[in-house]
Amino acid sequence: MPLDLATVEQVAELAKLGLTDDEKARFTEQLSAILDYAARLQTLDTSAIPATAMVGGLENVMRPDEARPSLSQADVLANAPRSHAGQFQVPAILD
């Protein structure tokens, strides 16, 4: 099932990827080829097969409710592209 340009644009928006027209065209073609290849999975009957989300067989991995030291504010903001008054700064978010 080949992808069309509109789907590629929709997926790019979900992923918040601002693609150029050239990238969109290229991805439409390349992703279609990959999905065509992946279509062979559809030939398998998996109706009775449980899904595997992770391997290792662990369950109930939890920690006790104990507070531990946090990073300093300076360390938290050390990599911030923009900060102000101890906080990360971004273009206005309108609610």
Added chain:
Amino acid sequence: MDYEIVIGLECHVQLLTQSKMFCGCATDYDGAPPNTRVCPVCLGLPGALPVINRKAVEYTVITGLALHCQIAEFAKFDRKNYHYPDLAKGYQISQYDLPLTRQGWLDVEVEGQTKRVGITRVHLEEDTAKNTHLGETSLVDYNRAGVPLMEIVTEPDLRSPEEARVFASNLRRILRWIGVSTGDMEAGALRVDANISVRPQGQAKFGTKTEIKNMNSFRAVKLALEYEAQRQIDVLEHGGRIVQETRGWVEGEGRTVSQRSKEFAHDYRYFPEPDLPPLVLSSTEVERLRAQLPELPEARAERLMARYGLSQYDAGVLTGSRAVADYYEAAVAAHGNGKAVANWVSGEMFRLLRGATLEIEAVPVSPQALAELLRLVDDGTIGISVAKTVLEEMFATGQRAGEIVRAKGLTQISDQDQLRQVAADIIAANPKAVADYRGGKPTAVKFLVGQVMRATRGQANPTVASEILEQLLNESNGRQPS
């Protein structure tokens, strides 16, 4: 046309844990400088991994049990994907198809009618960061990011804004009762969002709903939903169509407004969180948690009514919180008379607490001290009105009732001779009341009793004073005492 209102609630509840949902950062961010309760995990730094807080899971299961939910044998976390600056990882760790608990109920009582409201699910997730707006920019503080957050979703069973308000209030009572949350709406520990629609009476199909946010008090829940229901009805009455959207309650303007910025094309692409193995809850574990569950408010109210002969109203008031009920029962244990204690707790004690804006947890009068005061009334040492004054003093100073009565010489005067002298003076000074009495108005004696009480600064035993007054009035009238 008559319309029926249909409401379902989504309540987000911050859990009272020491540390965050998936990391060791403290949850005491209230009042802390921004970004000081943050670590690689809750800041979503590359390479950081989550680890589940056991207490948060237990609190969610306990909440599920209190709301009569089924507890899942197998639960897992999922990633809910969307981009927003308050979401450090670009996804929220939440629960999608296998939540910890589902299918419960909570009763609400409105206008004497009890209604059972279905709980769809209670699941566990992480809170988001806090955005603040500053002109052209916004600031992001991740202190709140990752605080354990429980989401409680109801069925669309509520039929009026008042039912929604009562539901939220009952839910808060339960959450506080079982000790899993402060339920503080203004502080954001309990956030109530509503889905609301209207439909013509008798129509089976639900109308188009809107989602209402930013309701920061129980009063706001009621006002916002009343406004929104009317707005929807008005739209329909004018031939319009309801747009499915998120609307925010603007408290100052008393109206809801469309929040277009929250209208993304929602496709959350949930998938199992690969960093967290699933949770398998054995029946042993669930029973261990069930055993920790305290007697719940409805059951306790029933028991108080049966055991102490309380009215439904009094039982309701005294189970408003677990601390009030505990206080009440401790005082009854120390005193014995359930009804008398109920009157004092729900009357005078609540009045004093309100005046001082204190919760019962901080009351300076212990249940035993209250019982002592009541015993002084029982044995006639002091009268009711003096007792009220003494309680105020106890409340203000923390002193015991006996000490206050002794120190201030407040012991009730029941001495016949002493009271006879006062009564004679009062009769002499109030000829009009005496004339009324003799003219056939027996109630005039009450006025005279009041005057005796006043003259003795409340220390006279009113029953004895009344007897003596009647005796004197009848004697001087030449009649026999009745």
Added chain:
Amino acid sequence: MELHALTIHAARAALQSGDLTSVTLTESLLNRIYAVDNQIRAYLSVTPEVALEQAEEADRRRAAGDTSPLLGIPFALKDVICTEGLTTTCGSRILHNYIPPYDATAYRRLREAGAILLGKTNMDEFAMGSSTENSAFFTTRNPWDLERVPGGSSGGSAAAVAADEAIFGIGTDTGGSIRQPAALVGIVGLRPTYGRVSRFGLVAYGSSLDQIGPLTKDVTDAALVLGALAGHDPLDSTSLPTPVPNYETALRSDIRGLRVAVPKEYFVEGMEPGVERAVRDAIQVLAGLGAEVGEVSLPHTEYALPTYYIIAPAEASANLARYDGVRYGHSAANPSDIWDLFRTTRDEGFGAEVKRRIMLGTYALSAGYYDAYYRKAQQTRTLIKRDFDQVFTHYDVVVCPTSPSVAFPIGARVDNPLQMYLADIFTLSLNLAGLCGMSIPCGFSEGLPVGLQFMGPPLGEPALLRAAYAYEQATPWHTMKASLPLDVTSSELNETDEAEIG
């Protein structure tokens, strides 16, 4: 032998006997890096100050009686593993300036074992690729032929070890990213069982598939490094609590009775004849050593590639959502609004392959396609795992080629993503099933190294090491080195750097 060419165990003996100090050894490695890395380009950053400080500390520790297994041994760390205070780029423009405030558990454990960090190595961006050509910075060269790729995504660490620019290297393996480059540069690469090594501080690509492991000059070294890396970590919920065995005791040259399975699906058309010949010869060697070799079938092998290329991108699409220009890393200049900040930052910061996989993963998870792709892939994953479970009830290890081809020329596959993905066709089933595996040198095809892959059941590392060690002892391949012309200019550069360090 020159110091930089030593194995861990040889260097350890020299250090322990007092014939060598860690400072001398570390200086030798740094000199080697200055001499050859402008040809190989294995390192994204070299950290001489850190290395020499750590080496001095190691010498002090040894003087105080410390005999930690990796004490004083210099190594190269893939730049996808967080190091506090040292830039960690993941080979991406979006993290070109990112300095983590914490150490990954794996790095912390290596430091506790006494290892010396030489620098951070090049890789395909966010570990997505099989050649290092997807690095945002440059392509690493294969020491055997500088016009060819070293494999990927851990191509930098692999090439550094092969070119004697590190005594050992650390890589990560999501679909073959340790084993495939090990095969292509002729060294040993071990991918541990999922959960054996903590992922805390490993920048995630495919969380249910990622695992950190060693790239070494021989099998003994792989056992030593694995011993230092492995163990339970309470910071990684998928970390296995099982105690860590002593891997050195598995290094026995006797494999009589070891049951070795040869899966027929791993000898397919399109495979290079020289590769097949080398692997078939290796299996004969194993049989000659007394192993019981039998042919088996892993019937769902052909579905592994599409399964992997749905699951890994799906997980990656979420793992890479955090790079949005708000908290760290590249951030778009003058964004018009918050959405523009996200879109432009990510468009500018990610390379083509990363975008392709984010798109693929987002699509596979999106409404309407989830069941047909993501869920279907999860179910197929179960079938693939069952194939292996079946085989491992009768066999101790599986043996097969690591890669269908030897190192390919730089640029040969960049325009055809699917062709590039086929480089992982023999390695990624193991990741889907959560197994352990390793690649060791087993000969040459057209003058380029060929890798022999062993796969073992979960926690089957001792069996892998035993089989690999026996084969290694019986063959000369691990002693063979690429010859590199020394570069004069970089030797001169080195003197300046040393002066600065001193």
